[in-house]
Amino acid sequence: MLLFSKKIAQHKGGICLxxxxxxxxxxxxxxxKQFDELIKKKNYNNRSEAIRDLIRDFIVENQWEAEDVETIGTITYVFNHEVREINDKLTDMQHKHYKNIISTMHVHLDEHNCIEVMIVRGKAKEIVKIADEIISTRGVKHGKLVMTTTGENL
Structure with a gap:
């Protein structure tokens, strides 16, 4: 009589089910204890789910370091639209990198400040270069590149 219908096998470093x-x-x-408190706060059901997410995050970060891996991310930046020629400069940059910029959302925060969020895709090296170019533009008050993965290799 079989108690388990699933295959159980040995795997390097553990048991594979x-x-x-x-x-x-x-x-x-x-x-x-600190980890358990954090996963409870983050609403994980168990340690395994939290550890899997940490491992995936570690893999994604290392893929970006490879620089030649196809990646996706967002560039978010706040800028003062009254700074001379900033709108033209940012628009020109977006047109220059149209192959990498999938979409841009623009929101007016107040009378002077705007936020834009760009979804970008391409080789990590290209995306970092685009983000650096935009974020270092005179009039951009703050910017951040958030890198993630296309999910293809996870």
Whole structure:
């Protein structure tokens, strides 16, 4: 009589159950307590889900460091639209990089300040260069590049 209908096999570093590998992690109790508090605060159902997300994040960050991997991200920046020629400069940059900029959203924050969020796609090296160019433009008060993945390799 079979108790489990799923295949169980040995895997380097743990037990594999239909593509899922169980493995042990050793850490200080204080660190584990802090981790448990954080995953509860972030509404994770269990440690496994939180650890999987941490591993995925680590993989994505390292893909960006490769510079030649197809990636996706957002460039968010706040600027004063009254600074001389800033609108023209930002628009020119967007046209210059039209192959990498998928979409841009523009919002008026007040009488002077605007925020734009660009969705960008391309090689990591290209995306970082575009973000640096935009964020360093005179009149841009703050900007941030948020890098993620196309999900293809996860």
């Amino acid at each position: 239909e593509g899922i590998v169980r493995f042990g992690v050793s850490m200080e109790s204080k660190l584990l």
